[in-house]
Amino acid sequence: MSETSLYVLQQLINGLTIGSTYALIAIGYTMVYGIIGMINFAHGEVYMIGSYTTFIAIIGLLTLGVSSLPIVLLLALITAIVIASTYGYAIERVAYRPLRGGPRLIPLITAIGMSIFLQNYIRLAQGSRDMAMPALVTGGIQFGDPAVFEVSISWMQMIIWCVTLVSMTALALFISRSRLGRACRACAQDLKMTNLLGIDTNRIIALTFIIGAALAAVAGVLLSLYYGTINPYIGFMAGLKAFTAAVLGGIGSIPGAMLGGLILGVTEALTAAFFPSEYKDVVAFGLLVLILLFRPTGLLGKPEVEKV
Amino acid sequence: MQRALFPALFAAGVTFLLTCLVIGVKLEQVGSELTVTGADPATWGWIATAVVIVFLVQLFQSPLGTLRRRLPAIEAHGLLPGHRLREQLRPWLIALVIVGLCVWPFMVSRGAVDLATLTLIYVMLGLGLNIVVGFAGLLDLGYVAFYAVGAYTYALLSEYFGLSFWVCLPLAGLLAATFGCILGFPVLRLRGDYLAIVTLGFGEIIRILLNNWTNVTGGPNGIGGIDKPTLFGLEFSRRASDGGETFHQYFGIEYVSSHKVIFLYLVAVLLVLLTLYVINRVQRMPIGRAWEALREDEIACRSLGLNPTVIKLSAFTMGAAFAGFAGCFFAARQGFISPESFTFIESAIILAIVVLGGMGSQLGIIMAAIAMTILPELAREFQEYRMLMFGGVMVLMMLWRPQGLLPMKRPHLELKNP
Numbered sequence: 001m002s003e004t005s006l007y008v009l010q011q012l013i014n015g016l017t018i019g020s021t022y023a024l025i026a027i028g029y030t031m032v033y034g035i036i037g038m039i040n041f042a043h044g045e046v047y048m049i050g051s052y053t054t055f056i057a058i059i060g061l062l063t064l065g066v067s068s069l070p071i072v073l074l075l076a077l078i079t080a081i082v083i084a085s086t087y088g089y090a091i092e093r094v095a096y097r098p099l100r101g102g103p104r105l106i107p108l109i110t111a112i113g114m115s116i117f118l119q120n121y122i123r124l125a126q127g128s129r130d131m132a133m134p135a136l137v138t139g140g141i142q143f144g145d146p147a148v149f150e151v152s153i154s155w156m157q158m159i160i161w162c163v164t165l166v167s168m169t170a171l172a173l174f175i176s177r178s179r180l181g182r183a184c185r186a187c188a189q190d191l192k193m194t195n196l197l198g199i200d201t202n203r204i205i206a207l208t209f210i211i212g213a214a215l216a217a218v219a220g221v222l223l224s225l226y227y228g229t230i231n232p233y234i235g236f237m238a239g240l241k242a243f244t245a246a247v248l249g250g251i252g253s254i255p256g257a258m259l260g261g262l263i264l265g266v267t268e269a270l271t272a273a274f275f276p277s278e279y280k281d282v283v284a285f286g287l288l289v290l291i292l293l294f295r296p297t298g299l300l301g302k303p304e305v306e307k308v
Numbered sequence: 309m310q311r312a313l314f315p316a317l318f319a320a321g322v323t324f325l326l327t328c329l330v331i332g333v334k335l336e337q338v339g340s341e342l343t344v345t346g347a348d349p350a351t352w353g354w355i356a357t358a359v360v361i362v363f364l365v366q367l368f369q370s371p372l373g374t375l376r377r378r379l380p381a382i383e384a385h386g387l388l389p390g391h392r393l394r395e396q397l398r399p400w401l402i403a404l405v406i407v408g409l410c411v412w413p414f415m416v417s418r419g420a421v422d423l424a425t426l427t428l429i430y431v432m433l434g435l436g437l438n439i440v441v442g443f444a445g446l447l448d449l450g451y452v453a454f455y456a457v458g459a460y461t462y463a464l465l466s467e468y469f470g471l472s473f474w475v476c477l478p479l480a481g482l483l484a485a486t487f488g489c490i491l492g493f494p495v496l497r498l499r500g501d502y503l504a505i506v507t508l509g510f511g512e513i514i515r516i517l518l519n520n521w522t523n524v525t526g527g528p529n530g531i532g533g534i535d536k537p538t539l540f541g542l543e544f545s546r547r548a549s550d551g552g553e554t555f556h557q558y559f560g561i562e563y564v565s566s567h568k569v570i571f572l573y574l575v576a577v578l579l580v581l582l583t584l585y586v587i588n589r590v591q592r593m594p595i596g597r598a599w600e601a602l603r604e605d606e607i608a609c610r611s612l613g614l615n616p617t618v619i620k621l622s623a624f625t626m627g628a629a630f631a632g633f634a635g636c637f638f639a640a641r642q643g644f645i646s647p648e649s650f651t652f653i654e655s656a657i658i659l660a661i662v663v664l665g666g667m668g669s670q671l672g673i674i675m676a677a678i679a680m681t682i683l684p685e686l687a688r689e690f691q692e693y694r695m696l697m698f699g700g701v702m703v704l705m706m707l708w709r710p711q712g713l714l715p716m717k718r719p720h721l722e723l724k725n726p
Contacts, residue, residue: 079329
């Protein structure tokens, strides 16, 4: 194969890695939007808190003398999921539930306030500096002709793919098979009717926030290990990207969020390959604007009917 | 009480989980090594207090609720003099405020005047965003982009073409309005929350472009040495540039550096008054009424034959124009601009001002802008917590008083009960 095609292949691999984490975060946006029709702007901050918890848990466990890497990673994952879901639940309970049923802009402003609040809360608690951790999972496999261009896939990238795949499958099974999942789908179709049929919709809404937060925490664990650095401001950009992914796939649709995340990740990686990498954010936002203009329902979304 | 025990325990547990790892443990970077240390006992004391408070509040929620309902509601409007009297006093009050604004800077320190100028910039931005958010009900999260367009218009025109502030001011407004129009035209068809995100994306795109278009905008280093405004060609500096004349030479007075600051302040006052005048006029015009009607019910408006796109576009364009003016003035005051000044946080601060003041209420917004800029200056320790408070205040305002501290009152008649 020629050098360019190998280079593109490498970028595709990197893009799929980032894209699958976008997809994980995007599910939180899309599920909440599907049920209560609001953009949970603070979702990116939950991802950021997940990343911080991961760092704290990993360093804490290593300091305590737990040396087995799989156990450390597993415990860190569990801690991050527990803490981030608690945040997801608390945000919904404190900031969004009292406002339900009001005009649309009010919860959005609350969410922006919440996002600023959480960002600065972490900044004050943990400092605004970048924290860097040496890579825990190193190595990988290489293929291709070393003389032309060597394509490499690191173990970390494979872990990201596997964990994403497992979480997505678990979510899909939960939504399609379990009783609670059926209740979630019912809420997304008609909140009032579901309530009339004796399902505690408040509880289901809280559950979607918790699931979204847990998946964001998984993304936080994966990305903080992949990049190795965190700061209190990473949530903003990640949140915007994930939102773009959710809109791209059709907001409200879970398969759409997965597809949107992957497409966005690959597009970004390919842009970074051929243009200065600063412009990859411009491409992401440009893509968002274009989709909203020409196909507001996204790739897999259903059109929304405006009712008087 | 028994029934409240379990939810109270649950809430206390949630509070503990929220705080224990994030506040109770501290990550520290020592060289290339990361360490984790437990926070000092005082912090853990705070965490314990928070948990106990949440527990008790949840436990006694129902008795507290009945107590609060018994308290009489405070009606601020009853304290003001009657409507008739207020109408008569209004012009005098306005005249008094304007005179006060013009005389005040000559009596206080230079720093205070400088701070007042900054406050006035925020007042202008708040008033401009109020057209979009408060009147037309369109959430614009990228308002700072138009501010940036205004600022860079002046900075670039003055650097490359040597145009003066007074020439650039209308140009900056015009260009920002054009940007608003170009952006607004396609996106205003979108529903409210999508619009918010698209404007946010647009704001970020503008900032990234400014950051990377290095050979024109100077990239992250920004543009420095921007000319200050002049008074009919008279400069406010110690020595005149070639062919120019300075203010103190012309009037034959001693050079005082605070003249420049006061002059900038007066320009800001002029701009704010102009903004207020224009907005108050437009608000009573058919287009202004259409903005508010559209905010209240878009479908009803459409069925009455109003064109939503044109109406929204006019609000968007007008808001952008005021941001352009404010940006132009900001560049002139700072003398230096860089993309750092135009981040999303700046948009959020302006939005917080509008929200706090009560969407649509101009007096409220002026008060909120003053509070938001002066409070952090008064207490330096506040500075650290400023953004935290902004976020918290935005949430609390929406929960308790979504109409703002000083909500807008529209003229109305009420039937008294017989």
